Amino acid sequence: MMSENRAVYEVHTAITTRRSRRIVSPEVPTADLLEDFFEARCFLDALNLRRKDALDALITPEIRSKMLTVEAEYEEPITAQVARIAELEAIVKDRVLADGCSTKGTHLHAVWMKGRVTWDGKSLEAYSKADPKLLAFRTEGSPSVVIRGVKE
16 A cells, blocks of 8 residues: 555656746747647656556456456457448448438437538639629638647
8 A cells, every 4th residue: 555655656746846837928939838738748648658557557467367358258249330330320321312311310310411512712812803892702710720740
């Protein structure tokens, strides 16, 4: 029990002794905040791995063996069920597309949706220079941000 408390203490110490948080202010460059964001996500991943390792350490080899037996027992029926679900989904989608209308069951609703209309934005922008009235029909949504990993 004492060693378990020590492990919790070490994790807590690691959390509380991380470099101090940077104060988020307009003067801090966004690139620096992205680095802090990345480090925080990495640290969270490390904490989750440590937690998993600590929980796994509680499982004896005998119990682990039994768990693997249960996993093996369910693997084939689960794989078959996942394949059956994928097959049924494809068939339902094909039928709804062919029928051209939605179909509602007791628990699920396959919703038919009209194809999305798209326009050639570059060509319309060019055309609007000759006919500015066209711009009355143009709307632009708010910008958004996606945070992605840097490709090397």
